[in-house]
Amino acid sequence: MPTLRTTLDPTTPEHRTASTAMRSKLADLEAEHAKALAGGGEKYTARHRRRGKLLPRERIELLLDPDTPFLELSPLAAWGSDYPVGASMVTGIGTVEGVECLVTANDPTVRGGASNPWTLKKALRANEIAYTNRLPCISLVESGGADLPSQKEIFIPGGAIFRDITRLSAAGIPTIAVVFGNSTAGGAYVPGMSDHTVMIKERSKVFLGGPPLVKMATGEESDDESLGGAEMHARTSGLADHFAVDEQDAIRQARRIVARLNHRKAHPDPVRPVEPPKYDEEELLGIVPEDLKTPFDPREVIARVVDGSEFDEFKPLYGTSLVTGWAELHGYPVGILANAQGVLFSAESQKAAQFIQLANQRDIPLLFLHNTTGYMVGKEYEQGGIIKHGAMMINAVSNSRVPHLSVLLGASYGAGHYGMCGRAYDPRFLFAWPSAKSAVMGPQQLAGVLSIVARASAQAKGQPYDDEADAGLRAMVEQQIEAESLPMFLSGRLYDDGVIDPRDTRTVLGLCLSAIHTAPVEGARGGFGIFRM
Incomplete structure (x- = not known):
């Protein structure tokens, strides 16, 4: 493949200004991520530790294979709402016994791990990712169920959580629940519907109704252990498949369950050595100008993300405000669509539609790099058919069956956001840089x-x-x-899967591509509907 040549000079005032602005945004982002890491705060974290319990991320760290990455998803969920940042749950993708898994963990330091409306949205997004990419799902459970004051927003849509668990199982995607504490009321159905359930001696409490509710409903006197303790479920009800003596033992048993799943990826991982990009990832910080009205060349981003900075451009002289072409990323083939000058014209739309069809014929995933103000308006362009040509591109994106990845670099406005596979068009993963903005228009x-x-x-x-x-x-x-339109606001509403440091783009996309290839990668061989010519 031809190697991309860079014209970027990191010593220019423009690059330094953009880099400084990006570092400032990253500092703000880190401060918000710190809120999620803090959970319920020092008081409740200390109380949790006094009980001899691990924090959710500590449980995840023990669960994962040593020295393997964890791609945390939706860490800013609930940002800007009345609920704590992170939505009292940690979700992400990691490797357990060599198997890529979707992991969820309740944070019991935040209102006892109770689910609020944003917890529900975050959990449903995690289930969607597990289902589409055929990733085994491991739930590290410790939750008091629904946050009752907000039950009106949780109860009715919340049933989808249990529906999803059964659909994962029916699709042959393993589900594992490890219960570290309470899993009550509706939450009892998580271990109840999972393929494998691990409970911990004198710690796990799983019941539809706790002692107070049982007393009110039936007049029966009972205690936690006889009603829903781990030993009872292991010896009497049969709900517990595995009985652990402590948290570490429970995590060890969960790892052994995964080791025995016989779960295989649909596509093997790349075996040949991968050449890293030829240019410094640090330079990514200064590529997107602080003023998004100023154009930048997305090839400079591509050159610092793809293997060997090699890129075969498709139609380089036609529809030049959209860059399209073929590359490899961590050994996986990808087709890339990247906005160059922001505006999408008729030529760009037709070029994109053809390129998307080619990727589907070749079973190659698509990567969309957003920096668009939308489709061009004005009498000349309306008369030239911008509506039907834009519709052609959106049609192609909508009916494409290869996996899509989207990264918002700069602007992502109007129908251009749709044509570049925004959230509503079901990309497998969508991330944003701190410089990104998205709205109906500027x-x-x-x-x-x-x-x-x-x-x-x-x-x-x-x-x-x-x-x-x-x-x-x-x-x-x-x-x-x-x-x-700012990324933290949008990420708080789960319109993306996370706001990432530009320097981590290659790693994040590599982890996503690996997860995507756990499921079959097959393109559409037709079925695009009517393209208006």
């Missing part, structure tokens, strides 16, 4: 449109227009849209 454009509409309405009614109030309205709208 803040200034949106505020300007509202102003024009309001002014036209006043004129049609013969009313005077208040320019001072208009300026205030525009400023307020710009501020609101700016805040709502």
Whole structure:
């Protein structure tokens, strides 16, 4: 493959300014991640430790193979809401006994591990990832069930958690529950519906109704152990498949379960040596300008992410504001679509549709690198068919069957976000850089449109227009849209799977590609619907 040549000079003022801005955003991001790591805070963490218990990430670390990575997902869930950052749950992908698994762990230091609405969304996203990529699912359970004050937002949609567990099992995807403490009420169905369940002596408590509820419902007097203790479930009810003496023993038994699953990837891992990129990953920090209106060349990003910085560009002279081409990433073949100048025209849309069809014929996953303000508007472009050509690209993305990965580098506005496989188009994984922004359009454009509409309405009614109030309205709208388009806001609502350090992009994508190849990678051989020509 031809090697990409760089024209980037990290000593220029532009690169230094962009790099400084990115480092500042990364510092803000680290501070928010620290909130998730802190769980329920020092008081509740200390109380948890006094009980001789491990924290959720410590449990995960013991579960995973030594010195293997853990790709944490949705760490900023619930950011900007009334609930703690992280949503009282840790989810991610890691390797257990050589098998890539989807791991979830309740954080009992946050309201006893109770599930709030964002916990539910995070858990459902984790189940979706396990199902689509055929990853065995390990649940490290310690939860008091639903956070009762918010039950109205949890109870009805929350049933999907149990539906998902049974569907995973029916699809031949193993499910394992390790119960470290309470797993009560609806939460009792997690170990109840899992293929394998491990419980811990004098620690695990699994029952549909605890002693107080049983007393109220039936008048029966009972205690935790006889009602739902690990020994009872191991000896009497049969709910516990494995009886552990402590947390470490439970994790050891979970690892042995995975070792005996006989679970195989659909595609073997690449075997030949992988050549790293020829350019320094540190330089990724200064590629995206602080002002997203300033264009940048996405080839500079590609050159610092793909193997050997090698890239076979497709249609390089046609539709030049969209870069398309073939590469390998950690030994896995990928087709890449990357926005160059932000705007998508008719040529770019047609080029993308053809490229997506080619990737489907070759069973090659697609990587979308976003920096788009959307499809071009204006009389010339409307007359030239921008709607039907944009629809062609969106059609191709919608009906493509190869796995999609998306990374938001800069802007991702309007229907361009859809055409580049935004969240609604089911990419297997979607991550954002701290520089990214996503909304229906840019803040200034949106505020300007509202102003024009309001002014036209006043004129049609013969009313005077208040320019001072208009300026205030525009400023307020710009501020609101700016805040709502930032990556931490979007990540808090699980519109991505995490905001990542640009320098980690290659590693994150490599982990995702490896997980993706646990399931068959097969493209569509037709079935794209009608392309309007």
